[in-house]
Amino acid sequence: MQTANPARRSSLQRMLVSRIVEAAHDHPTAHSVFERARRKMPSISLGTVYRNLQLLADQGVVLERKVGRRPARYEANRHRHYHICCVECGALEDLPVPYQKLLDRRVQRMVRYRLQEHRCEFYGVCPRCQTSARQQARPTAIARIRSPG
Amino acid sequence: MQTANPARRSSLQRMLVSRIVEAAHDHPTAHSVFERARRKMPSISLGTVYRNLQLLADQGVVLERKVGRRPARYEANRHRHYHICCVECGALEDLPVPYQKLLDRRVQRMVRYRLQEHRCEFYGVCPRCQTSARQQARPTAIARIRSPG
DNA sequence: CTAGTTGCAAAGCGTTTGCACTACG
């Protein structure tokens, strides 16, 4: 962490990271952002990408999504929406389901938390993984279900 | 990972880990399960606890919940429910909101995933952290919102 | 017997951080 509440200063690196996430529509990981950034600025370091992603997430410019043990994925903070995640390959996609404000209201009524938002992820096996699963040995008595974690 | 689809064998360690999670109502971390297990069986190792938690999660006996970068938390697989999580201290609590099967149906209609379930977490600041926040320096122009990650 | 399970310790992975240097304002 940097200083408690630093007076922000702009840097090429930060602008680049920000631009990359804004432009991306595939929920890139930090490493993936790093690789894209490197094409424009070969000297940029992974640490800097992490620092800026974290900074931008704190500012609310980008959103960070962690699923299970997989590396965090980032996206521009456009509008609230839900995701679907493949339990096999970790693919992450947006869902065109409206944010259920009603749920927030319901929950706010039953707890004494200062409620901010909710996040909802759907889990399943993506078409591609369904196909590749069929090519492997047939499932045993109890189908093995990988936990989303 | 152990063998692809091993014929399971019982062990005192596995039964112990299982019993501990079944009995717990505080969403313990692996380390916390380990410490409880150690009281009954001082020789048990952390690695074994992890292995068994993972095994039990794969079998669906326990559920694993990861929030942000914090260590995974485990609970018995009783019924589907949602959680609320404090963005400050990481506290995790069950919510008495019914599982929204309707959402699963809606989503299943719009994607070609083989849908398994959804998970929903609400984020906010718990009463305790609201209090301790007040004791600190007053917030600056833009209130700092910690991302749930 | 023999393959699943264990304890131990080392490795792995994504992420964070200490440091000396750079550069924004």
Add this chain to the structure above:
DNA sequence: CGTAGTGCAAACGCTTTGCAACTAG
């Protein structure tokens, strides 16, 4: 100029894994 930001590499925290010994079936 002072201080936030950077690149680098080492450290971190949680988790997984290789291995030899052990044990349930």
